[in-house]
Amino acid sequence: xxxxxxxxxxxxxxxxxxxxxxxxxxxxxxxxxxxxxxxxxxxxxxxxxxxxxxxxxxxxxxxxxxxxxxxxxxxxxxxxxxxxxxxxxxxxxxxxxxxxxxxxxxxxxxxxxxxxxxxxxxxxxxxxxxxxxxxxxxxxxxxxxxxxxxxxxxxxxxxxxxxxxxxxxxxxxxxxxxxxxxxxxxxxxxxxxxxxxxxxxxxxxxxxxxxxxxxxxxxxxxxxxxxxxxxxxxxxxxxxxxxxxxxxxxxxxxxxxxxxxxxxxxxxxxxxxxxxxxxxxxxxxxxxxxxxxxxxxxxx
Amino acid sequence: xxxxxxxxxxxxxxxxxxxxxxxxxxxxxxxxxxxxxxxxxxxxxxxxxxxxxxxxxxxxxxxxxxxxxxxxxxxxxxxxxxxxxxxxxxxxxxxxxxxxxxxxxxxxxxxxxxxxxxxxxxxxxxxxxxxxxxxxxxxxxxxxxxxxxxxxxxxxxxxxxxxxxxxxxxxxxxxxxxxxxxxxxxxxxxxxxxxxxxxxxxxxxxxxxxxxxxxxxxxxxxxxxxxxxxxxxxxxxxxxxxxxxxxxxxxxxxxxxxxxxxxxxxxxxxxxxxxxxxxxxxxxxxxxxxxxxxxxxxxxxxxxxxxxxxxxxxxxxxxxxxxxxxxxxxxxxxxxxxxxxxxxxxxxxxxxxxxxx
Amino acid sequence: xxxxxxxxxxxxxxxxxxxxxxxxxxxxxxxxxxxxxxxxxxxxxxxxxxxxxxxxxxxxxxxxxxxxxxxxxxxxxxxxxxxxxxxxxxxxxxxxxxxxxxxxxxxxxxxxxxxxxxxxxxxxxxxxxxxxxxxxxxxxxxxxxxxxxxxxxxxxxxxxxxxxxxxxxxxxxxxxxxxxxxxxxxxxxxxxxxxxxxxxxxxxxxxxxxxxxxxxxxxxxxxxxxxxxxxxxxxxxxxxxxxxxxxxxxxxxxxxxxxxxxxxxxxxxxxxxxxxxxxxxxxxxxxxxxxxxxxxxxxxxxxxxxxxxxxxxxxxxxx
Numbered sequence: 001x002x003x004x005x006x007x008x009x010x011x012x013x014x015x016x017x018x019x020x021x022x023x024x025x026x027x028x029x030x031x032x033x034x035x036x037x038x039x040x041x042x043x044x045x046x047x048x049x050x051x052x053x054x055x056x057x058x059x060x061x062x063x064x065x066x067x068x069x070x071x072x073x074x075x076x077x078x079x080x081x082x083x084x085x086x087x088x089x090x091x092x093x094x095x096x097x098x099x100x101x102x103x104x105x106x107x108x109x110x111x112x113x114x115x116x117x118x119x120x121x122x123x124x125x126x127x128x129x130x131x132x133x134x135x136x137x138x139x140x141x142x143x144x145x146x147x148x149x150x151x152x153x154x155x156x157x158x159x160x161x162x163x164x165x166x167x168x169x170x171x172x173x174x175x176x177x178x179x180x181x182x183x184x185x186x187x188x189x190x191x192x193x194x195x196x197x198x199x200x201x202x203x204x205x206x207x208x209x210x211x212x213x214x215x216x217x218x219x220x221x222x223x224x225x226x227x228x229x230x231x232x233x234x235x236x237x238x239x240x241x242x243x244x245x246x247x248x249x250x251x252x253x254x255x256x257x258x259x260x261x262x263x264x265x266x267x268x269x270x271x272x273x274x275x276x277x278x279x280x281x282x283x284x285x286x287x288x289x290x291x292x293x294x295x296x297x298x299x300x
Numbered sequence: 301x302x303x304x305x306x307x308x309x310x311x312x313x314x315x316x317x318x319x320x321x322x323x324x325x326x327x328x329x330x331x332x333x334x335x336x337x338x339x340x341x342x343x344x345x346x347x348x349x350x351x352x353x354x355x356x357x358x359x360x361x362x363x364x365x366x367x368x369x370x371x372x373x374x375x376x377x378x379x380x381x382x383x384x385x386x387x388x389x390x391x392x393x394x395x396x397x398x399x400x401x402x403x404x405x406x407x408x409x410x411x412x413x414x415x416x417x418x419x420x421x422x423x424x425x426x427x428x429x430x431x432x433x434x435x436x437x438x439x440x441x442x443x444x445x446x447x448x449x450x451x452x453x454x455x456x457x458x459x460x461x462x463x464x465x466x467x468x469x470x471x472x473x474x475x476x477x478x479x480x481x482x483x484x485x486x487x488x489x490x491x492x493x494x495x496x497x498x499x500x501x502x503x504x505x506x507x508x509x510x511x512x513x514x515x516x517x518x519x520x521x522x523x524x525x526x527x528x529x530x531x532x533x534x535x536x537x538x539x540x541x542x543x544x545x546x547x548x549x550x551x552x553x554x555x556x557x558x559x560x561x562x563x564x565x566x567x568x569x570x571x572x573x574x575x576x577x578x579x580x581x582x583x584x585x586x587x588x589x590x591x592x593x594x595x596x597x598x599x600x601x602x603x604x605x606x607x608x609x610x611x612x613x614x615x616x617x618x619x620x621x622x623x624x625x626x627x628x629x630x631x632x633x634x635x636x637x638x639x640x641x642x643x644x645x646x647x648x649x650x651x652x653x654x655x656x657x
Numbered sequence: 658x659x660x661x662x663x664x665x666x667x668x669x670x671x672x673x674x675x676x677x678x679x680x681x682x683x684x685x686x687x688x689x690x691x692x693x694x695x696x697x698x699x700x701x702x703x704x705x706x707x708x709x710x711x712x713x714x715x716x717x718x719x720x721x722x723x724x725x726x727x728x729x730x731x732x733x734x735x736x737x738x739x740x741x742x743x744x745x746x747x748x749x750x751x752x753x754x755x756x757x758x759x760x761x762x763x764x765x766x767x768x769x770x771x772x773x774x775x776x777x778x779x780x781x782x783x784x785x786x787x788x789x790x791x792x793x794x795x796x797x798x799x800x801x802x803x804x805x806x807x808x809x810x811x812x813x814x815x816x817x818x819x820x821x822x823x824x825x826x827x828x829x830x831x832x833x834x835x836x837x838x839x840x841x842x843x844x845x846x847x848x849x850x851x852x853x854x855x856x857x858x859x860x861x862x863x864x865x866x867x868x869x870x871x872x873x874x875x876x877x878x879x880x881x882x883x884x885x886x887x888x889x890x891x892x893x894x895x896x897x898x899x900x901x902x903x904x905x906x907x908x909x910x911x912x913x914x915x916x917x918x919x920x921x922x923x924x925x926x927x928x929x930x931x932x933x934x935x936x937x938x939x940x941x942x943x944x945x946x947x948x949x950x951x952x953x954x955x956x957x958x959x960x961x962x963x964x965x966x967x968x969x970x971x972x973x974x975x976x
Contacts, residue, residue: 021418023420024368024420026382070382072372072561073380073563077586098586099586099890100889102586115380115381236589262583262591263583263584263586269416270411270414270417270555271556271557271559271575272575273556273582273583275601276591278612283416295523295524297523300591331931332931363897364898364899440776441779441795442689539697540696540720544870544871544873544874545867545869546927549929550929562899581887581889627689631871631928632692632875633689633693635688657688
């Protein structure tokens with residue numbers, strides 16, 4: 001076993017401010033499993049197990065939070081947590097190959113050791129969402145923390161806490177959908193309304209929607225009532241065209257919940273990179289309501 | 301709080317006694333300018349100085365600092381696992397730090413020491429450091445500390461404040477750390493009635509401050525209104541800016557950093573380096589999108605951070621102690637005093653600033 | 658210098674009024690001595706803020722890069738040479754520019770003066786005859802010969818009059834000759850050093866660098882969309898204050914300016930630490946002159962020597 005150099009304490013202790021734990025130190029993890037998610041191989045899901053017993057408990061997280069994946073010699077990248085707090089024994093991240101660290105990560109093998117630091121950020125507002133209808137709207141590879149949320153809500157311990165659950169999720173083509181097997185399985189269930197869509201496909205057996213996410217939202221999303229909340233994650237263009245649809249459906253801006261990305265380094269609100277106005281995306285976010293975002297500069 | 305008297309002739313002997321228990325840091329003159337350096341044994345700090353060219357920030361927060369080290373040797377049991385390196389935890393004392401730089405530590409502490417997260421590197425350095433400040437009897441013409449969150453005799457963040465009183469210093473001891481250092485140095489002689497003298501010198505020094513800023517309305521201003529004041533503030537101010545990092549590097553209250561891994565053969569470091577919001581790379585996404593892709597946006601970020609975001613977030617005034625370094629060093633005369641006055645007097649109704657200098 | 662200022666305002670007003678340009682770029686008096694600020698006037702009302710004296714050492718060619726407007730620009734000798742470089746390198750077109758040429762007798766070295774007085778300078782006065790500079794502050798007032806406190810590049814300048822212009826604001830000033838000034842004396846001194854001495858010299862030269870990039874950003878030549886030190890895919894240079902990384906930055910930047918640098922001195926003027934980075938660029942200027950008979954920015958129709966090649970090049974490597 002690998003010795004830790006710091007006393008490990010719980011998140012609660014941390015909030016009381018009694019701690020001297022180094023918040024920049026990642027937990028060592030081993031890559032347990034790598035799954036190629038998309039046909040172009042640009043997205044892979046990494047399943048990590050913690051090397052030190054106890055670290056998993058210290059990593060207690062909520063759906064919507066993120067973590068820094070750390071590779072010694074290359075650096076760290078902030079990635080949304082794709083697994084759900086209801087899934088035990090591991091933590092999962094789906095990573096798009098884009099920069100220096102992600103390219104290296106994509107070339108790593110099962111069994112390799114790296115680091116995970118977190119959890120970070122505020123998560124989706126689960127207390128608020130309890131007893132509400134939840135409409136999840138996602139596009140492309142911004143579906144990772146949405147998967148975490150769906151798995152969390154569908155868990156037998158949790159499903160009764162929410163009313164209707166709708167999911168509108170789109171990708172360019174069937175081969176670019178994340179978590180395809182799970183999507184298909186959820187579509188068979190009667191406690192969640194799945195509206196899967198692709199921009200286009202020539203697959204004659206495709207039995208889901210065709211069309212862009214904003215259009216499918218307009219067709220399928222329930223009207224905005226006082227107890228209905230939408231969580232929207234996707235590329236900027238999707239968000240831009242989905243927002244007027246939700247306005248039209250009667251969603252208040254405090255009922256539209258979004259998760260932001262910005263360049264980050266420390267992930268804990270200290271290094272100063274990710275601010276939008278006085279808010280730090282890494283610590284005060286990444287989840288904000290549209291109402292909150294209307295009050296900040298659009299620097300994301 | 302007590303005041304003692306230290307004859308200038310005793311200062312050196314006292315510092316000599318401190319060398320056992322403290323690493324001494326003080327201003328020294330090199331290539332025509334003052335900077336803070338660890339003093340060699342027997343070396344005197346040059347207390348006959350205005351201020352250091354760069355701030356005292358790096359004493360607690362070096363421009364480049366190793367956070368972790370690791371091995372990249374696959375045969376190593378600890379391969380790819382980050383470890384905290386041994387850090388110098390020896391007590392140190394800064395002799396002659398100016399009040400503006402000490403007050404800046406209190407400003408940045410709100411960032412490094414939060415209820416949720418503690419930055420161990422900054423905090424350990426802070427805890428190990430005793431601040432023996434030197435009050436400014438002759439402030440620079442570009443200093444505006446009295447209207448920022450400091451002052452020439454501000455000792456709210458000093459352990460001891462030295463006040464030059466001719467052939468001796470009056471030393472006001474404010475903390476236990478200060479008590480201990482004074483005892484170690486053998487500085488004990490009470491100075492009767494010195495508080496009045498210090499007060500007189502303080503008033504005289506404050507009267508010498510030539511420039512001031514108005515900050516009274518910053519908290520009342522709407523954040524978005526100020527952000528959107530492109531025509532009245534940001535575009536004309538940003539025109540001259542060359543987007544170098546002189547202001548951010550010279551500033552005692554700038555705290556942003558970048559994290560970088562560096563490798564040397566089979567070992568490596570994770571380190572942090574000061575970063576600057578003036579640089580496009582600071583906010584560049586991996587996708588190539590840059591939310592602050594223009595010079596104007598970056599200039600606005602720096603001043604909005606210091607004079608509005610910080611004000612709103614912490615409700616403890618501005619993120620500036622008025623040391624004047626950015627004013628003195630900016631190669632194209634971007635003057636925070638002018639910008640602050642513009643922000644403070646901006647009227648969103650007319651999109652204009654009542655004060656423009 | 659008041660006549661220069663008046664003339665600049667007069668011409669600018671006329672250009673803006675006649676609609677010949679959308680903006681005029683010049684200098685405004687700074688809020689602190691020796692730090693005049695580049696500014697633009699978009700209408701006749703702004704024009705009265707223009708000023709001219711020995712504190713206009715920033716290179717204004719840096720402010721026209723890739724601009725789309727019709728621009729009037731105040732240009733001393735080196736600024737005009739850099740405008741010529743910009744035109745050759747397609748960073749601005751000649752048609753977009755109305756160059757208000759300023760015959761120049763050199764700019765005051767803020768680092769030099771600051772080092773020679775005991776406190777912070779509150780006021781600086783140049784006499785009208787252009788012979789002396791008087792600085793004063795709390796408890797001191799000192800007068801220097803202007804020639805003694807010029808920026809080094811100005812003292813060695815061979816092109817004090819603008820090489821291209823649309824209008825000159827005054828009669829040309831006499832140019833200095835090779836007989837009067839030995840512009841490469843400092844370079845030769847370094848060339849004559851032993852390798853160890855050279856190493857020590859360059860180590861000391863760059864030891865104060867804080868990597869703020871003021872030298873690069875003040876330089877009109879440094880317009881790369883992403884500088885090699887900022888490139889992250891792949892990353893070429895470390896970001897710390899490791900001396901090796903600092904030297905790589907300065908050496909490569911200097912080489913990137915070889916044959917293009919006009920020795921305007923904006924890099925040294927901007928450096929908060931007063932590092933003489935011209936020690937690097939001046940050597941490359943000398944090499945270009947000796948090897949190719951080339952001085953940057955004297956024409957608008959020839960590319961710099963390291964930016965081109967000829968099929969009959971005598972060197973083998975090109976073939």
